[in-house]
Amino acid sequence: MSAPTEIPDVVRRALDLSRDRGFITSTRNETGRLLATLAASRTGTLAELGTGCGVGAAWLYSGAPGSARIVTAELDANLAEDVQRIFSDVDSIEVVSGDWSSLEQYAPFSLLFVDVKDVKESIDTVADLLGAGGIVVLDDYVPSAFWPPITEGRVDTVREQWLTDTRFAAVEMLIDPYASLIIATLR
Ligand SMILES: C[S@@+](CC[C@H](N)C(=O)[O-])C[C@H]1O[C@@H](n2cnc3c(N)ncnc32)[C@H](O)[C@@H]1O
Numbered sequence: 080m081s082a083p084t085e086i087p088d089v090v091r092r093a094l095d096l097s098r099d100r101g102f103i104t105s106t107r108n109e110t111g112r113l114l115a116t117l118a119a120s121r122t123g124t125l126a127e128l129g130t131g132c133g134v135g136a137a138w139l140y141s142g143a144p145g146s147a148r149i150v151t152a153e154l155d156a157n158l159a160e161d162v163q164r165i166f167s168d169v170d171s172i173e174v175v176s177g178d179w180s181s182l183e184q185y186a187p188f189s190l191l192f193v194d195v196k197d198v199k200e201s202i203d204t205v206a207d208l209l210g211a212g213g214i215v216v217l218d219d220y221v222p223s224a225f226w227p228p229i230t231e232g233r234v235d236t237v238r239e240q241w242l243t244d245t246r247f248a249a250v251e252m253l254i255d256p257y258a259s260l261i262i263a264t265l266r
Pocket of ligand 1: 105128129179194195
């Protein structure tokens, strides 16, 4: 797919940290550009569960309006400290060191990027974190050509629920032949 080669400065900092740490599960640029595109339509507070090296937060920041706030939580305190350092001059990104649930105090969110596996399995928990019309992006699925979706030879009942829950309008999107994500908007 076609995309400019330039990367926003904040994203570059996070990618540099990923490389320095040998952190291989950072958000890919295709997903990041999607996050930025969605963030551009949002106001209020945007959140990310699972900061990693800050790549997702940086893409959200790059697309969001100047008035928006981005909060992100990372369980690994040492990693959270590194990300706080690289974003120390970016007032609208707040990196919280701790479990994702420490972000509940900042809800409701207009956009939520869920990058902690366990949280993706609780639709009710995610729904409670969103404001009216809030969008959630769930990362890291392996595409399935079947319905219901199959993962490792079994029906992926959680993915099936995400794509059929009547509280949301939801779609699974291919990021590349081997990776997909779900975007769901609270009605
Ligand atoms: C896939 S990586 C995140 C990548 C990141 N979102 C990005 O955009 O590059 C998942 C991260 O979630 C963190 N994590 C795992 N369990 C967590 C929890 N309960 N609360 C907060 N962070 C958690 C891991 O330490 C890891 O850094």
